[in-house]
Amino acid sequence: MYTVVVAGQLGPRFAGAFEGMVVTVVNGHTEITGFVIDRAQLRGLLDRIDDLGLTLVEVRSGAGTDAAYHSA
Amino acid sequence: MAVDVMPSRTLVLETKLAPPGVRGGVIRRDRLLAKLDAGASAALTLVAAPAGYGKTMFLSTWAAEQRIPLIWVTLDPGDRDPVRLWTHIAASASRASRGLGSRALERLAVPAPSIDASVDTLLAGVAAYGDPIAIVLDDLDSLDRGESLQSIRLAIARLPGNARIIVAARADPPFGLARLRGRHMLAEIRADELAFTAAEAREVLVRREGIPLTEASIDRLVERTEGWPAALYLSALWLRDKESPNESVEQFGASLRQVSDYLSDELVTSLDPELENFLRLTALLRRFTPELCDAALERDDSREVLAELERSNLLLVPLDSRGEWFRYHALFEELLLLDPSGTQDRAVVHRRAAAWLRQQGFVEDAIAHAADGDDLALAAAILAESVLELARAGRTGFIASWLDRLPAELLVAHPLLAAGGSLIASLIGRPPVEVERLLLLAERARRVRPDDWPPICELFAAEARSISVENDDVRASLHHARIAVEVARESVEPELGPALATLGRALFFVGDLEAAREAVHEEVTLPEAKERPHGYVTALGLLAAIEAYEEHPEQAAALAREAIDFADDRGLSNFWLVAFAHIGLAHALAQLGDLAAAEREARRAEVTRRGSQLSITHAYALLRLTEVQISRSRLAQARVSLSAAEHEIAEFTDPGWLTSLAAELTARLEEASSESAGEGEVVEAPSPGELAVLQHLASDLTQREIADQLFLSLNTVRTHIRSIYRKLGVSSREAAVARADALDLVEEVGRTATHQGDLRK
Numbered sequence: 140m141y142t143v144v145v146a147g148q149l150g151p152r153f154a155g156a157f158e159g160m161v162v163t164v165v166n167g168h169t170e171i172t173g174f175v176i177d178r179a180q181l182r183g184l185l186d187r188i189d190d191l192g193l194t195l196v197e198v199r200s201g202a203g204t205d206a207a208y209h210s211a
Numbered sequence: 212m213a214v215d216v217m218p219s220r221t222l223v224l225e226t227k228l229a230p231p232g233v234r235g236g237v238i239r240r241d242r243l244l245a246k247l248d249a250g251a252s253a254a255l256t257l258v259a260a261p262a263g264y265g266k267t268m269f270l271s272t273w274a275a276e277q278r279i280p281l282i283w284v285t286l287d288p289g290d291r292d293p294v295r296l297w298t299h300i301a302a303s304a305s306r307a308s309r310g311l312g313s314r315a316l317e318r319l320a321v322p323a324p325s326i327d328a329s330v331d332t333l334l335a336g337v338a339a340y341g342d343p344i345a346i347v348l349d350d351l352d353s354l355d356r357g358e359s360l361q362s363i364r365l366a367i368a369r370l371p372g373n374a375r376i377i378v379a380a381r382a383d384p385p386f387g388l389a390r391l392r393g394r395h396m397l398a399e400i401r402a403d404e405l406a407f408t409a410a411e412a413r414e415v416l417v418r419r420e421g422i423p424l425t426e427a428s429i430d431r432l433v434e435r436t437e438g439w440p441a442a443l444y445l446s447a448l449w450l451r452d453k454e455s456p457n458e459s460v461e462q463f464g465a466s467l468r469q470v471s472d473y474l475s476d477e478l479v480t481s482l483d484p485e486l487e488n489f490l491r492l493t494a495l496l497r498r499f500t501p502e503l504c505d506a507a508l509e510r511d512d513s514r515e516v517l518a519e520l521e522r523s524n525l526l527l528v529p530l531d532s533r534g535e536w537f538r539y540h541a542l543f544e545e546l547l548l549l550d551p552s553g554t555q556d557r558a559v560v561h562r563r564a565a566a567w568l569r570q571q572g573f574v575e576d577a578i579a580h581a582a583d584g585d586d587l588a589l590a591a592a593i594l595a596e597s598v599l600e601l602a603r604a605g606r607t608g609f610i611a612s613w614l615d616r617l618p619a620e621l622l623v624a625h626p627l628l629a630a631g632g633s634l635i636a637s638l639i640g641r642p643p644v645e646v647e648r649l650l651l652l653a654e655r656a657r658r659v660r661p662d663d664w665p666p667i668c669e670l671f672a673a674e675a676r677s678i679s680v681e682n683d684d685v686r687a688s689l690h691h692a693r694i695a696v697e698v699a700r701e702s703v704e705p706e707l708g709p710a711l712a713t714l715g716r717a718l719f720f721v722g723d724l725e726a727a728r729e730a731v732h733e734e735v736t737l738p739e740a741k742e743r744p745h746g747y748v749t750a751l752g753l754l755a756a757i758e759a760y761e762e763h764p765e766q767a768a769a770l771a772r773e774a775i776d777f778a779d780d781r782g783l784s785n786f787w788l789v790a791f792a793h794i795g796l797a798h799a800l801a802q803l804g805d806l807a808a809a810e811r812e813a814r815r816a817e818v819t820r821r822g823s824q825l826s827i828t829h830a831y832a833l834l835r836l837t838e839v840q841i842s843r844s845r846l847a848q849a850r851v852s853l854s855a856a857e858h859e860i861a862e863f864t865d866p867g868w869l870t871s872l873a874a875e876l877t878a879r880l881e882e883a884s885s886e887s888a889g890e891g892e893v894v895e896a897p898s899p900g901e902l903a904v905l906q907h908l909a910s911d912l913t914q915r916e917i918a919d920q921l922f923l924s925l926n927t928v929r930t931h932i933r934s935i936y937r938k939l940g941v942s943s944r945e946a947a948v949a950r951a952d953a954l955d956l957v958e959e960v961g962r963t964a965t966h967q968g969d970l971r972k
Contacts, residue, residue: 156549
């Protein structure tokens with residue numbers, strides 16, 4: 140389980156932008172949380188963030204904050 | 212079933228070979244342009260910044276003002292196939308200076324295991340050109356990490372002094388940048404330099420777009436976007452029609468929403484739904500002309516819509532100087548594609564696009580769109596149509612990757628894919644199980660629809676089987692080779708050459724040299740033999756091997772050299788089929804008495820065919836090597852080679868006459884061993900490390916240079932040298948070299964050319 144945090148709040152259009160991951164807004168940032176099978180998949184996720192012109196803030200293993208996990 | 216298509220235009224996509232036209236609204240960055248010019252003395256200039264920093268626009272502006280010729284290529288994911296990548300670079304080179312890339316293009320058209328020879332050929336052309344020239348590669352990230360990216364790294368290392376390479380990328384490529392920086396071979400322009408200052412933002416928004424913004428608003432915008440050019444251009448569009456732009460900026464400043472998201476949302480919601488739909492669906496096309504848009508969306512006004520878009524904003528990027536091909540700015544395209552609505556429309560759009568592209572001859576794009584439209588059946592049909600052409604253009608990698616993706620039923624439905632695929636797989640050295648899988652599918656196709664099984668499929672399948680099974684059962688290989696030749700003679704004459712070469716090889720290993728000679732002789736005298744280089748090289752090499760066997764060494768050597776030169780010419784030097792020519796040459800040289808050269812050639816043959824799988828050619832090369840080593844009294848080495856050969860032969864069901872050759876050599880080795888026991892002085896043998904140093908003592912290298920070459924410390928080298936002197940009973944370098952030569956401990960003195968060196972003439 141990984142959580143990738145990007146700068147800024149992503150609007151609803153991004154809900155489905157990251158397959159299999161949950162996108163939630165927390166404290167002015169956006170957290171993208173979900174199961175990552177292996178490093179290649181993580182790299183793919185990071186590349187996608189790059190492609191969408193988003194700014195990476197943090198990558199951490201584990202679920203996001205509690206608040207993030209209950210909304211969607 | 213036949214579709215009226217234009218000849219494939221896959222091979223070179225013109226749109227990639229020139230910078231996109233410079234847009235009217237683009238801002239000049241004089242300081243950066245000067246910096247880019249100043250970087251001319253560095254081998255590599257890297258323009259590294261995330262999407263939307265205007266790298267392409269910047270390079271296009273620079274390109275438009277250059278007086279030196281530019282080799283421009285806009286990269287895309289298709290260039291992960293190194294053949295496609297370098298085909299486009301070579302084509303672009305020819306446009307920069309007439310004929311510059313033509314030799315490389317010839318080489319590229321022939322499948323080879325590595326791209327290096329073609330890269331070298333192109334760079335040699337660049338060096339010969341002499342005057343300053345620049346290679347510009349835009350969008351390096353398309354390449355991902357793979358052979359293509361490595362080939363560019365190679366090119367940077369081997370770049371002639373009159374050339375420079377400029378790449379634009381979103382991330383630092385793995386080119387050993389730190390090292391290049393340290394050697395002053397790298398110039399960089401990075402995001403912080405490409406970001407807009409408040410002054411530049413004012414230029415774009417106030418002066419050019421005429422938006423009445425206050426200084427405070429501009430500052431807020433620049434701060435909020437961090438000078439990110441894409442965002443600033445988007446805000447220009449967003450603010451253009453606002454009644455109170457300064458207020459809008461205030462709101463924007465307060466919002467926490469992601470910049471690009473906010474701006475594009477605001478922008479897109481302000482458009483009318485029709486235009487929004489147009490944008491959303493055409494974004495799927497990635498690269499498009501007005502005609503393609505019309506075809507894919509079933510409308511007739513795309514030209515007008517695109518003209519309006521181009522005129523009024525900077526999100527539509529022209530891809531060629533004639534204004535036919537366009538794409539949306541990468542970032543905008545991504546955002547447009549995020550819209551989850553209308554997934555049904557999307558598949559339809561992809562399929563219509565595939566149909567149009569196929570019609571126009573853009574085979575590779577057509578196949579990709581068919582797959583994106585979830586219509587693999589269409590993709591398979593298009594691939595089957597053009598597979599022969601693609602194969603002859605050297606796109607075997609592309610074909611192989613699609614064969615991997617297509618499900619079995621589709622390969623059965625298109626026998627040419629299964630049969631042709633199996634032959635390609637066997638030639639490029641895919642594992643036997645893969646070749647087998649494709650052959651089974653071909654077989655199923657033949658049984659299920661015998662009327663749909665053209666002779667060329669029969670031929671390809673038979674050839675593939677012959678090549679695949681020769682590494683187990685030479686008699687079975689012969690059986691299939693005979694079928695292949697029969698079919699070729701009767702119905703597929705253009706492919707007779709390679710079939711004869713395969714037959715010749717099978718006959719050779721079965722032991723019927725007379726028939727083998729006939730077959731290869733016919734091959735090399737075919738009028739168009741050279742149009743199928745693989746077949747020609749094989750046949751010529753085999754002929755050399757046969758002549759050598761029949762003790763006509765001068766003829767054999769001449770033929771072998773011809774084969775090797777031809778292979779070299781076509782970039783096939785490392786291809787396993789050339790091993791025969793080296794074997795023939797080794798055999799001939801041994802007969803002519805030049806044993807050192809003979810051993811070199813035999814080793815070369817062995818290395819060329821060495822691989823993880825069994826190979827009868829490899830076993831034969833080892834046996835010839837054994838023979839030479841016995842003649843040179845290097846009995847320990849001969850024992851090693853013979854043992855390796857026997858191990859390989861033991862795995863075969865039927866290795867033909869190699870068994871008796873191995874037995875003969877065993878007997879000779881016994882004889883030689885008993886003769887030499889007890890004779891001559893006992894010299895304590897130098898260790899492998901010492902031998903390596905000894906080899907270099909024969910050259911002009913200093914001890915320090917030898918240490919560098921061998922990746923050893925100077926001390927270690929000195930220790931080895933002391934030990935060598937002791938073992939050889941000498942006290943000087945010259946004496947050591949003379950003694951080593953007399954004892955035959957090293958390769959021919961004075962020739963320390965490495966394996967690599969031999970290739971690069």
